[in-house]
Amino acid sequence: MEDLKTLKVEFDEPSGVVQLILNRPSQRNALDDHFFTEFPRLLSALDENPSVRIVILKSSGNHFCSGIDLSVLSSVVGSQGEDQGRVREKLRRNIKRMQAAFSAVEECRKPVIAAVHGACIGAAVDLITACDIRYCSQDAFFSVKEVDLAITADLGTLQRLPRLVGDGNAWDLALTGRRIDALEAKQMGLVQKVYSTKSDMDENVGKIARDIASKSPLAVIGTKTVLMNSRDLSVAKGLDYVATWNAATLSSTDVNEVFTAQVEKRKPMFSKL
Incomplete structure (x- = not known):
């Protein structure tokens, strides 16, 4: 693994569960x-x-995350002494690069679960809305803070948040920049469950991850892929897409393994991807 400056990786290889940890606590x-x-x-x-x-x-x-480091904002804007056409073109490329970093969560075939504690502000909301499932501890709080910094949120919140919490709630959060607590986040649908403490959340999210990891990897990545693509398709086109997907994967040995394991009264064992 490369020498990482902002992240830490913990991999439990027997279960296939990776913990990807934002690691700038100070x-x-x-x-x-x-x-x-x-x-x-x-x-x-x-x-x-x-x-x-x-x-x-x-x-x-x-x-969890206090948003974008202010050093990033100052570095992407550029100098007023430069040609402004080139400055603006460079700024657009920088925004697209940062957008792509968060979209990488959706492009990853493996499910990504966000486990949030404490502050989740600004770009952190962009990040978790790109994740597949979100859980938090009771001390978590959330804010789409960009409007208070005279910025239009541009890394995905305005596109993804309405799908999770509905248009009205998304407009409320994005225009006011107000802080919501874990309970309100759960009521809105931003998170799926609230745990009493971080340790309780870590334990239970770990169990959920291990349970998902124990299932057929082809079925898991297929489910994520079809759900992602179906967001932008009509029902008819979504059904056609999943028919094509299953036509390619139902011949997998994973299907036979499920039935064999049921007959033999044991847990199924699946090959790696």
């Missing part, structure tokens, strides 16, 4: 420029690793 895990290089590269490597079946995204320290 900066409340603010996302600096190194993150936007390391994160998509690491996710791609985990995606390609046949032993990896699922990823848990979590953080060290007291908070």
Whole structure:
């Protein structure tokens, strides 16, 4: 594994569960420029690793993430002395690069579960809305903070949040920048479950991840792929897509293994991808 400046990886190879940890606790895990290089590269490597079946995204320290490090904002804007056409073109490329870092979560075939504690602010909301499932501890709080910084959120929240919490709630959060607690986040549908403490969340999310990881990897990545693609398709086109997917994968030995394991009264064992 490469020398990482902003992330830490813990891999339980027998289960196939990877914990991908934001690891700048002294900066409340603010996302600096190194993150936007390391994160998509690491996710791609985990995606390609046949032993990896699922990823848990979590953080060290007291908070999940306080958003983008201000050093990133100052570096992407550029100098007023430069040709402004070139400055703006460079800025657009930088925004697209950072967008791609978060979209890498959706492009990863393996499911990514967000486990949030403490602050989840600004770009951190962009990050978790790209994840497949979200859980939090009771001390978690969330804020789409960009409007208070005179910025239009541009890394995915405005596109993904309405799908999770509905248009009205998304407009409310994005226009006011107000903080919501874990209970309100659960009521809105931003997170699937709230746990009393971080340790309780870590234990239970680990169990959920191991359970998913124990299932057929072809079925798991197929489910994620079909769900992702079906968001932008009509029901008829979505059904056609999944028919094509299953036509390619139902001949897998995983299907036979499920039935054999049921007859033999044991847990099924699946090959790596």
